[in-house]
Amino acid sequence: MAAQGRCPGCGSAALVEDAHYAQQQLVCAACGCVLAEGLLTTTYAEEVAYSQSTGQKEQLSRCLQRGIRRVQDLCKVLQLPRVFEETAVSYFQRALQHPSFHLVSLEKKELLGGCCVFVTCRQHNWPVTMGTICSLLYAKQELFASVYLSLQKELELSVPALSLADLVKTHLNSFRLFQHTADVPARFVEDKEKMVARTMQIVELASETWLVTGRHPVPIVTAAAFLSWQSLQPAARLTCTLARFCKLAGVDLPPPAHLRLKELLEILLRMASQLAWLRVFNVDKKTVVKYIGDLLQHRIFLLKNAFCLEDGEKQRAVAPGEGSPGSPPAAGGAAQEEGCPSEGKRWLKDGPRPLLPPCLINPRKRLRTAAPSPSDSAITGDEPISDSEIEQYLRGPEEIRAFRKAKAW
Amino acid sequence: FQDDLSTSPELFSPMSPYDVDLPIQTTEDVLFGSQLNQPKELPTDFSSVDLSFLPDITHDNKEQNLSEDGHEMQKELDGSISRNEESGIFMDESSLSYPDTTQPSPEASGTCPPLTPMTPMTPVTPASESSGIVPQLQNIVSTVNLACKLDLKNIALHARNAEYNPKRFAAVIMRIREPRTTALIFSSGKMVCTGAKSEEQSRLAARKYARVVQKLGFPAKFLDFKIQNMVGSCDVRFPIRLEGLVLTHQQFSSYEPELFPGLIYRMVKPRIVLLIFVSGKVVLTGAKERSEIYEAFENIYPILKGFKKAS
Numbered sequence: 001m002a003a004q005g006r007c008p009g010c011g012s013a014a015l016v017e018d019a020h021y022a023q024q025q026l027v028c029a030a031c032g033c034v035l036a037e038g039l040l041t042t043t044y045a046e047e048v049a050y051s052q053s054t055g056q057k058e059q060l061s062r063c064l065q066r067g068i069r070r071v072q073d074l075c076k077v078l079q080l081p082r083v084f085e086e087t088a089v090s091y092f093q094r095a096l097q098h099p100s101f102h103l104v105s106l107e108k109k110e111l112l113g114g115c116c117v118f119v120t121c122r123q124h125n126w127p128v129t130m131g132t133i134c135s136l137l138y139a140k141q142e143l144f145a146s147v148y149l150s151l152q153k154e155l156e157l158s159v160p161a162l163s164l165a166d167l168v169k170t171h172l173n174s175f176r177l178f179q180h181t182a183d184v185p186a187r188f189v190e191d192k193e194k195m196v197a198r199t200m201q202i203v204e205l206a207s208e209t210w211l212v213t214g215r216h217p218v219p220i221v222t223a224a225a226f227l228s229w230q231s232l233q234p235a236a237r238l239t240c241t242l243a244r245f246c247k248l249a250g251v252d253l254p255p256p257a258h259l260r261l262k263e264l265l266e267i268l269l270r271m272a273s274q275l276a277w278l279r280v281f282n283v284d285k286k287t288v289v290k291y292i293g294d295l296l297q298h299r300i301f302l303l304k305n306a307f308c309l310e311d312g313e314k315q316r317a318v319a320p321g322e323g324s325p326g327s328p329p330a331a332g333g334a335a336q337e338e339g340c341p342s343e344g345k346r347w348l349k350d351g352p353r354p355l356l357p358p359c360l361i362n363p364r365k366r367l368r369t370a371a372p373s374p375s376d377s378a379i380t381g382d383e384p385i386s387d388s389e390i391e392q393y394l395r396g397p398e399e400i401r402a403f404r405k406a407k408a409w
Numbered sequence: 410f411q412d413d414l415s416t417s418p419e420l421f422s423p424m425s426p427y428d429v430d431l432p433i434q435t436t437e438d439v440l441f442g443s444q445l446n447q448p449k450e451l452p453t454d455f456s457s458v459d460l461s462f463l464p465d466i467t468h469d470n471k472e473q474n475l476s477e478d479g480h481e482m483q484k485e486l487d488g489s490i491s492r493n494e495e496s497g498i499f500m501d502e503s504s505l506s507y508p509d510t511t512q513p514s515p516e517a518s519g520t521c522p523p524l525t526p527m528t529p530m531t532p533v534t535p536a537s538e539s540s541g542i543v544p545q546l547q548n549i550v551s552t553v554n555l556a557c558k559l560d561l562k563n564i565a566l567h568a569r570n571a572e573y574n575p576k577r578f579a580a581v582i583m584r585i586r587e588p589r590t591t592a593l594i595f596s597s598g599k600m601v602c603t604g605a606k607s608e609e610q611s612r613l614a615a616r617k618y619a620r621v622v623q624k625l626g627f628p629a630k631f632l633d634f635k636i637q638n639m640v641g642s643c644d645v646r647f648p649i650r651l652e653g654l655v656l657t658h659q660q661f662s663s664y665e666p667e668l669f670p671g672l673i674y675r676m677v678k679p680r681i682v683l684l685i686f687v688s689g690k691v692v693l694t695g696a697k698e699r700s701e702i703y704e705a706f707e708n709i710y711p712i713l714k715g716f717k718k719a720s
Contacts, residue, residue, distance in 0.1 A: 129667060130665075130667045130668070131667070145668045148665075148668075149663075149668075152663060158659050158660050159663070160655075160656075160659065161652055161655045161656065161664055162666075162667075207652075210648060210687065212652075212666075213648075213649075213650065213651050213652060213666075213687040214651060214666055214670035214671065214686065214687040215666055215670065216666055216667055217666060217667065218667075356648055357648050357687045357688060359687065359688045360648060360688050360689075379588075379607065379609045379610055379613060380609055381608070381609035381610070381611075381612035381613045381616075382612070382613075382616075383613060385613075385616060385617055385620050389587075389617070390617065390620045390621055390624050391624070392569075393568055393569050393570045393585065393621050394567060394568060394569065394621070394624060394625070395566075395567055395568065395569050399569075400566060400567060403566060404566070
């Protein structure tokens with residue numbers, strides 16, 4: 001401000017910096033002409049950001065600000081594109097304004113931020129599992145689940161299903177098997193592209209044979225990765241167990257993975273039984289791994305032959321050619337699925353079993369409540385109630401005395 | 410106590426059966442609003458009113474009780490139209506009728522129409538092919554107002570079939586054997602009855618609980634009986650590709666295998682929530698009337714059939 005040496009009005013050099021109330025002004029001492037007015041700035045910094053000076057941030061509550069920061073941090077940790085961050089923040093703001101989320105605990109609000117990030121990722125088909133978000137937030141899965149569901153309901157968000165193919169790629173990224181290190185001997189190191197491709201094929205096979213629907217996706221991917229890794233170099237790796245594989249790879253072994261592995265091997269064995277040049281080999285669940293490559297190559301043909309189809313007519317058409325016990329029991333056209341499971345155990349070694357989800361193949365014995373009897377349906381709701389019936393539910397005086405003494409009521 | 414929501418874990422109670430904060434004024438029913446007129450003359454004769462829930466008492470007490478109850482009834486009628494047993498009766502009848510048919514109009518404000526026995530409803534078979542499968546009702550949740558303050562400790566002491574643990578839950582849990590049900594009885598006099606397999610059974614059970622409370626010495630009434638939730642289940646007998654269903658019906662479906670093995674389908678008309686599983690079992694919940702369950706199943710069956718063929 002003292003740069004200008006002369007007053008434009010009178011030409012005097014006597015320029016003074018004066019304050020008119022709180023405003024700094026450069027004034028000519030001779031004629032009083034104001035040369036320059038001060039900026040509306042503090043003494044700390046020259047530049048003031050728009051958001052700081054307009055009180056935009058102050059309009060947001062501190063809780064909201066903190067939540068937004070958490071959402072942004074989460075996006076940065078997951079290395080998400082910038083667009084995701086903006087969407088997630090907008091969801092979060094919408095959600096917090098909603099009456100059902102406005103007054104929940106701070107813990108839940110933090111989870112709400114995680115849910116918004118999760119929803120954004122899923123809507124853009126970016127594969128991230130709830131487990132990942134929960135571990136980043138140190139959250140309990142049940143609490144996260146309930147917050148997620150209420151968020152989905154209240155904001156009426158439609159969240160597309162998780163794409164398993166993408167999940168395979170991201171999950172395998174975290175496997176530490178693609179480079180030789182001190183823990184991972186050379187014979188266990190595998191080429192990433194090959195392993196990803198084969199794991200995808202096995203996961204697709206699992207999906208076609210009803211092993212995926214209704215189940216948690218991660219154990220399936222883990223089991224499939226294990227099988228594909230083993231099959232790429234069976235000689236060296238057959239002796240390695242699933243648990244050791246996960247330890248080598250540096251990933252958690254989810255408990256259902258063992259069951260998924262068993263189911264996958266069963267499917268592969270059935271397919272192997274249909275492959276002509278394998279029949280001589282007496283393949284069992286340990287050795288079938290060696291032939292996974294071939295099985296995957298011919299999987300369409302093998303699936304068709306190894307499993308009887310659900311459609312009764314198609315089944316009968318295939319049966320004469322196969323010579324296997326294909327025709328359904330004569331119990332008049334009862335659904336093929338009903339006929340097959342009951343005979344499934346007999347067919348285990350003989351011929352094709354029906355292609356059904358495991359819960360239908362091995363139904364757990366459940367107490368089935370009887371269908372309402374005719375006498376039940378005659379109840380009107382206004383029958384007279386006898387005294388004796390009610391009195392059976394009341395305690396006698398001695399009983400009451402005894403209880404009083406025992407419980408000291 | 411267990412609900413018969415056999416396949417859904419606690420997590421998934423989209424309709425929490427114990428919504429005891431529900432206002433017990435039943436007739437938000439627009440169906441009745443216009444037809445039930447404010448009674449011009451308040452009835453003084455209650456001889457035709459159903460009083461079978463009252464205890465069997467001597468002649469002297471009977472008249473006294475009757476007049477006392479009459480008084481109460483009168484007060485109720487003064488207040489809102491809806492808060493008497495009549496609405497309960499009309500509610501029962503309404504569950505038999507379809508939205509298009511006209512509602513039976515009340516004959517006189519004070520008298521109750523004779524109660525018709527409730528026959529189980531058969532679902533309407535439309536001209537197009539119906540599924541041939543009838544969902545079976547598994548659980549009915551109903552509420553009733555006993556309209557008197559209750560001493561829960563007293564009840565738990567004097568009743569064999571009651572449990573009361575105030576530190577865990579602020580209500581007495583009572584059970585009866587026939588119909589096999591469970592009731593939650595609160596100190597305010599409100600009661601929730603669960604576990605019945607039909608609307609009539611639920612009402613009978615609720616009356617029995619009210620009787621028990623009466624026999625324990627409380628002036629319990631039986632006001633505003635209302636069915637709050639009905640749960641049904643059935644089996645379509647073929648496996649279902651849930652991943653496909655969630656793709657084509659995204660706006661209604663929620664399928665999160667990480668959380669729950671079933672697909673949650675929120676049907677808009679009727680407003681029912683369906684849990685659909687890969688095995689072909691379907692659970693329907695959220696209904697206030699039996700017809701809603703049947704209608705919802707008839708709506709979903711053709712959709713599910715579309716996913717019958719495996720890839």
